[in-house]
Every structure is written in structure tokens, then in C-alpha cells.
Amino acid sequence: MATELSSFAELKKAPTVDQAPGAPREKEIDAQGRAYATGRRKNAVARVWVKPGTGKITINGRDQTIYFARPTQRMMIQQPFDVSQRNGQFDVVATVSGGGLSGQAGAVRHGISQALTKFEPGLRGGIKAAGFLTRDSRVVERKKYGRAGARRRFQFSKR
Numbered sequence: 001m002a003t004e005l006s007s008f009a010e011l012k013k014a015p016t017v018d019q020a021p022g023a024p025r026e027k028e029i030d031a032q033g034r035a036y037a038t039g040r041r042k043n044a045v046a047r048v049w050v051k052p053g054t055g056k057i058t059i060n061g062r063d064q065t066i067y068f069a070r071p072t073q074r075m076m077i078q079q080p081f082d083v084s085q086r087n088g089q090f091d092v093v094a095t096v097s098g099g100g101l102s103g104q105a106g107a108v109r110h111g112i113s114q115a116l117t118k119f120e121p122g123l124r125g126g127i128k129a130a131g132f133l134t135r136d137s138r139v140v141e142r143k144k145y146g147r148a149g150a151r152r153r154f155q156f157s158k159r
Contacts, residue, residue, distance in 0.1 A: 025121035035119035039111025041136055044099030048111030050119055053091030055081075059108065060095055073105040080113040083130045084123045090116070110135060 029035050032051070039046040057064040057077060068074050081087045092112060096104040113132035117124040127133055141150035148154050 025117075025124065027121060028118040035115040037111045037114030037118060039107040039109065039114060041106030041110060042099045042103035042139055044096060044103035044107040046094050046096045046104065046107035046111040048092060048094045048108060048115050050090050050092055050112065050115035052089065055088035055090065057092040058094070059104075068101065068105055070101070073101060076105045076109050077112065079109060079130070080116055080127055080132050083126055083132070084116060084120075086116070086120075086123070090119075106136060 027035075034049045034051040037048050037050075039048055059067040064074055064077060068077065077092075078087070081090070092108075092115075094108050094111060096107060098104075099107070109132060113127050117127055117133065124133070143150055
């Protein structure tokens with residue numbers, strides 16, 4: 001249980017549980033040898049499991065070439081592997097829900113990046129420098145009253 005502290009002086013002397021800033025991160029894998037992470041983009045949420053394998057990517061039970069028909073979306077998913085130079089070394093199983101295909105591809109990329117850094121903490125620097133660990137917070141702006149959309153006004157009629 002937590003110890004009872006009565007003053008700020010005791011708080012400064014109390015041992016910290018947090019990891020030191022320069023300390024290496026630990027590998028986070030489950031009993032099956034997989035790393036799990038959640039990726040998000042727009043309204044899409046991806047649950048991603050990464051494990052050593054032949055490079056097969058399965059999304060919602062289907063192959064990536066079938067689920068993401070556009071080459072740009074498939075390229076987006078491959079980016080974390082390209083940056084970390086781990087092409088064809090990991091199998092990915094992802095379940096995605098919400099949003100459209102573009103947002104789902106971004107969510108899967110975010111999830112793969114997070115899971116790769118959990119599986120191999122040494123890859124974190126390169127993947128973070130590429131910007132794949134940061135959740136893209138841009139979402140659709142809400143519609144306002146008296147407007148046709150978020151910002152567009154209704155057509156003006158002089159007469």
C-alpha cells in the first residue's frame with residue numbers, strides 16, 4: 001500500500017517509482033510473444049498485435065491488399081517498417097473500427113509504430129523522429145448554426 005506523507009519535505013525524500021529519464025525501456029510482450037498497441041486517427045481506432053514472422057499483415061480478418069485497395073494506404077501501413085528497416089520480419093494482426101479507409105490506415109500505422117516500439121524499444125528513436133508515434137489530433141470541425149457547414153455560409157442573395 002502507499003505510505004502516508006505528512007509534509008513536502010517527506011515527499012522530496014520519498015522513493016520514486018517512475019522510470020529514470022535515461023533508463024532503457026523494457027520489452028512489453030504477452031504470453032504468445034506479441035506486442036499490443038492501440039492506434040487512433042480521426043474517428044478510427046485500431047487494435048494492433050505485432051509478432052515475429054514473414055511480413056503478413058491481416059486487417060479485420062482480411063489481407064491488407066484486399067482491405068486497403070489503394071496503394072497509398074498500403075504504403076502508409078508499411079512506413080514504420082521502412083523507417084525501422086524491419087520489412088518482412090513481423091506479422092501484423094489488426095482490428096479497425098470507425099472512420100473511413102484513410103483514417104483507418106492512419107490508425108493502423110499509429111498502432112504498428114506503437115507496437116514495434118514495445119517489441120523492440122531500440123527502434124523508438126527512429127520511429128519517433130519520423131513522427132509515427134504522435135497521435136494526429138486533427139479531426140473534422142463541427143457544423144455551426146446559421147452556416148451550411150463548419151465555416152461555409154449560405155448563398156447570399158441581394159434581391
